[in-house]
Amino acid sequence: MSSDPIEIGPLSIDRTAAREATKLAAIVLCLVMVVQVVGIAVLTGGPxxxxxxxxxxxxxxxxxxxxxxxxxxxxxxxxxxxxxxxxxxxxxxxxxxxxxxxxxxxxxxxxxxxxxxxxxxxxxxxxxxxxxxxxxxxxxxxxxxxxxxxxxxxxxxxxxxxxxxxxxxxxxxxxxxxxxxxxxxxxxxxxxxxxxxxxxxxxxxxxxxxxxxxxxxxxxxxxxxxxxxxxxxxxxxxxxxxxxxxxxxxxxxxxxxxxxxxxxxxxxxxxxxxxxxxxxxxxxxxxxxDSGGSGDNSDGESANSGAVASATESASWLAGAATNWPAAIVLATVAAWLVSYWRIKE
Structure with missing residues (x-):
């Protein structure tokens, strides 16, 4: 598939491929935004x-x-x-x-x-x-x-x-x-x-x-x-x-x-x-x-508390990454456009 190219400096961009790639990138953009909303709700839910x-x-x-x-x-x-x-x-x-x-x-x-x-x-x-x-x-x-x-x-x-x-x-x-x-x-x-x-x-x-x-x-x-x-x-x-x-x-x-x-x-x-x-x-x-109150706690309970703390830290890191929405949207949209463009152009 090809059409009259768009010349941008040393680059030559196929019009049809670019148009179709832009449509697909828009779809990816919408999906990323939905995932952002759901991810933030789940990961920041906490107690x-x-x-x-x-x-x-x-x-x-x-x-x-x-x-x-x-x-x-x-x-x-x-x-x-x-x-x-x-x-x-x-x-x-x-x-x-x-x-x-x-x-x-x-x-x-x-x-x-x-x-x-x-x-x-x-x-x-x-x-x-x-x-x-x-x-x-x-x-x-x-x-x-x-x-x-x-x-x-x-x-x-x-x-x-x-x-x-x-x-x-x-x-x-x-x-x-x-x-x-x-x-x-x-x-x-x-x-x-x-x-x-x-x-x-x-x-x-x-x-x-x-x-x-x-x-x-x-x-x-x-x-x-x-x-x-x-x-x-x-x-x-x-x-x-x-x-x-x-x-x-x-x-x-x-x-x-x-x-x-x-x-x-x-x-x-x-x-x-x-x-x-x-x-x-x-x-x-x-x-x-959390363990560590005035009641008695076994080693198993302490280990379990550590696992909970580790999981909480991981969830917090993921939540922080998910909330960095501008970077995620830009990266996902650009990647989708480039992959789509080259596949359509071929």
Missing amino acids: LSILSVNEVPAEPDAEAWKDAPTETVSLENQQMIAPYGGGSVDDVTVQSVTNDTHVAFRMEWEDPTMDTEINEPNAYSDAAAIMLRSGDEPPITMGANGNPVNIWYWRSSWQFSESDPGGDMYTYPHPDNRTKPGQAAGNPLSQSAYNRYGQNYYAMGYGSLTNAETQPVAANGERTDDGWAVVFQREHEASGEYDASFEGDERMYLTYAIWNGSADEANGQKSLSYEFLTLDTEDGTLATA
Whole structure:
């Protein structure tokens, strides 16, 4: 293919070949720009950010959760202190949303049985909890002396029991009636009815769980097609002594636990995460915690942390290269034009 050439100094350029090469270069230009946009979005995505919404939802099926980023957290059986056990739930997906005044966390997991009654021996309720601490990373063992943690707890029997949610099994016979000493003593686990399905606790290690004087946490659960979805909601500001603080710029550490009633899981027998997520309360970033906190870390965890850091550095370098869009566009367009021109001219 040839036509009258264009003379530019010592160069002679074929008009037809140049015209066709320019068309192909324009197509390449458009493709490069699309790749730039997609590449930047993927490579600079980084950790998941908490979704800012106008109204923080209290319902697990609220529309706001559809757009909230999701993290899947692996769970294992509790193997640090008696009673050992649990582990019937493999993982839980978690989400978070916030606004100027409130924050909410959503947990969802698979559980084929709906266990809501504790009205007889060996009957246990499904349940879920989040352990939080702002500042330094706490020990995974429900905190420690001098390292208190805040625990938000939901139990399905409080919300869905058709009998006494405090548990008829805890009654004692009396000549005139059956007595319920737990309710008489004001035990928060023995109430005859609940209007709030979330409880706020503090702990400084195993065996130290204490019901907080203030109860700012709301919780709400619902059955899904294959399990449970539960939302915990609270105002940013709370007045309790060890309440997790969502004000200021301290990093928040979170970990999760699930109890499956039909698997006889109660108390220490549970499925829990040995890995923390972090929530940056200043910019709303939710991510896997780096190793090196106050909890114990094995060599394997350190190596894994190094691999994560290396991958992060690589992603940052690629993101920087991708964002150098003028150079990339010029190089790709020129290369496409030259290759096309010589192939058409031949």
